[in-house]
Amino acid sequence: MNLFTNTVGRKILMAVTGLLLIAFITVHLIGNLTVFAGPDSINAYAKALHDLGPLVWLFRLGMLALFAVHITFGIQLYMENKAATPDPYAIEKTLVTSFSAKTMLYTGLIILAFLLYHLLHFTVQVTNPAISAVNLPLDAASRPDVYSMMVLSFQKVFISLIYIVAMVALLLHLAHGISSWVQTLGWSTGPSQDKVISIGKVLAIVYGLAYIAIPLLILARIVK
Amino acid sequence: MDLTLHVWRQKGPEDTGKLETYKAKNVSPDQSFLEMLDELNDDLIKTGQDPIAFDHDCREGICGMCSQVINGRPHGQQELTTVCQLHMREFADGDEIFIEPWRARAFPILRDLIVDRTALDVIMQAGGYTSCHTGGVADGNTLLISKPVADYAMDAAACIGCGACVAACPNSSAMLFASAKVAQLAVLPQGKPEARRRVLAMTEANLSEGFGNCTNHYECEAACPKGISVKFIAKLNREYLKSMIPSAME
Numbered sequence: 001m002n003l004f005t006n007t008v009g010r011k012i013l014m015a016v017t018g019l020l021l022i023a024f025i026t027v028h029l030i031g032n033l034t035v036f037a038g039p040d041s042i043n044a045y046a047k048a049l050h051d052l053g054p055l056v057w058l059f060r061l062g063m064l065a066l067f068a069v070h071i072t073f074g075i076q077l078y079m080e081n082k083a084a085t086p087d088p089y090a091i092e093k094t095l096v097t098s099f100s101a102k103t104m105l106y107t108g109l110i111i112l113a114f115l116l117y118h119l120l121h122f123t124v125q126v127t128n129p130a131i132s133a134v135n136l137p138l139d140a141a142s143r144p145d146v147y148s149m150m151v152l153s154f155q156k157v158f159i160s161l162i163y164i165v166a167m168v169a170l171l172l173h174l175a176h177g178i179s180s181w182v183q184t185l186g187w188s189t190g191p192s193q194d195k196v197i198s199i200g201k202v203l204a205i206v207y208g209l210a211y212i213a214i215p216l217l218i219l220a221r222i223v224k
Numbered sequence: 225m226d227l228t229l230h231v232w233r234q235k236g237p238e239d240t241g242k243l244e245t246y247k248a249k250n251v252s253p254d255q256s257f258l259e260m261l262d263e264l265n266d267d268l269i270k271t272g273q274d275p276i277a278f279d280h281d282c283r284e285g286i287c288g289m290c291s292q293v294i295n296g297r298p299h300g301q302q303e304l305t306t307v308c309q310l311h312m313r314e315f316a317d318g319d320e321i322f323i324e325p326w327r328a329r330a331f332p333i334l335r336d337l338i339v340d341r342t343a344l345d346v347i348m349q350a351g352g353y354t355s356c357h358t359g360g361v362a363d364g365n366t367l368l369i370s371k372p373v374a375d376y377a378m379d380a381a382a383c384i385g386c387g388a389c390v391a392a393c394p395n396s397s398a399m400l401f402a403s404a405k406v407a408q409l410a411v412l413p414q415g416k417p418e419a420r421r422r423v424l425a426m427t428e429a430n431l432s433e434g435f436g437n438c439t440n441h442y443e444c445e446a447a448c449p450k451g452i453s454v455k456f457i458a459k460l461n462r463e464y465l466k467s468m469i470p471s472a473m474e
Contacts, residue, residue: 002424003468006424006427006428006431006464007397007399007427007428007430007431007437007438008423008427008438008460008461008464009464010437011437011438011439011461012461012464012465077437077439080431080436080437081394081395081396081397081436081437081439083329083434083436084328084329084330084395084396084397084434084435084436085327085328085329085394085395085396085436086327086328086329086396087327088327089293089296089322089324089327090230090243090296090322090324091295091296091322092296093295093296093297094394094441094443095297095392095443095446095447096441096442096443096445096446097394097441097442097443101439101440101441102394102441104439176440180439180440183440183454183457183458183461184440184461185461185462185465186458186459186460186461186462186463186464186465187458188454188455188458189455189458190453190454190455193442193454193455
């Protein structure tokens with residue numbers, strides 16, 4: 001089908017999957033921020049998610065498909081763009097593009113590597129078994145103690161550092177991605193362009209800082 | 225003023241090419257950039273050297289032939305200006321100037337600063353025909369086109385097809401060029417009947433001709449001597465989406 005081979009078709013697929021992934025990190029962020037409301041909140045949230053049963057797997061399959069499309073076409077488009085571009089100019093000068101736009105592939109790959117680690121850490125719980133919820137005592141309401149797992153994990157400098165670096169990569173990825181879909185889906189009208197780009201960058205910083213706040217505040221022992 | 229020029233010299237498409245240094249002496253600030261090169265070439269010819277080959281035609285900024293990247297910017301540092309309209313008063317005595325050809329795999333270098341831009345013509349040809357009335361001259365205003373639509377189409381039609389957008393694009397994409405054509409014809413009654421076919425064909429040609437994909441860097445808009453806006457790329461994307469909707473007619 002043309003959508004999967006055409007230059008604009010694949011751009012639109014990148015935008016649509018990107019948008020859905022932004023929707024995911026929005027919900028995920030709101031859920032994670034319940035850690036600041038104390039053990040009861042996040043443990044209840046974790047249990048509620050877990051109790052969805054087969055829906056969880058349906059959701060995971062959907063996420064897998066989104067990531068597969070976004071990553072496959074992202075790398076494919078990057079390779080084609082490399083092939084289309086010969087040696088650089090003796091003087092390399094860009095006028096309006098940003099660091100984040102130029103590094104989308106690299107920040108994307110960092111996020112992918114982080115995602116795999118993140119799943120092993122908090123979902124499969126094999127990287128730090130001693131402080132994983134499966135091996136920790138249940139909380140007062142007999143729920144897996146996700147709160148303690150998070151706090152004990154992020155009290156380790158190395159783990160927090162991995163998360164913070166990955167979230168900086170996410171911030172950079174979003175700084176180009178959030179505004180980019182407006183143009184790609186054809187909503188941009190010209191005069192609104194600069195504003196859309198600025199709003200995208202501000203939102204990226206909000207997402208980035210909010211995500212970074214979780215390991216950082218735990219590492220600083222402000223949340224314990 | 226006296227200048228030091230670093231100019232890309234390449235004997236032919238197969239040659240590897242390299243930057244060579246020349247001195248341009250007694251350059252008048254009132255000269256255009258191309259006139260400065262003309263005088264340098266006169267000197268080169270007089271001393272038995274090969275003159276620098278470069279493209280040019282109208283020298284009034286409308287033909288789209290001139291194609292030089294000056295100090296890393298297509299058409300030089302002055303905004304909304306082609307090389308032929310760039311004047312030496314924009315430079316200072318003693319400046320070092322790097323002059324290179326457009327660089328994109330779709331634009332093979334033929335010699336020195338001259339590149340083959342046939343790939344843009346292929347995109348145009350892929351766009352195909354427009355349906356319009358033939359025969360006797362129609363009465364004025366037979367086809368009603370509102371002023372905003374006429375202005376919009378005219379802004380897109382200002383593209384001179386020089387290829388600076390491709391030269392500036394980090395991905396060597398020709399999307400700004402293709403979008404100017406797609407947008408102009410998609411809003412006018414003379415181009416609307418073929419809009420669906422046109423956007424598909426022109427975007428397909430973008431890839432088959434070896435151009436890269438657009439990733440919204442917007443360097444093209446900044447480099448364009450005619451100020452073609454990236455809003456036309458948004459329009460092209462919209463036209464592409466529209467072409468996905470099944471139509472009873474096609």
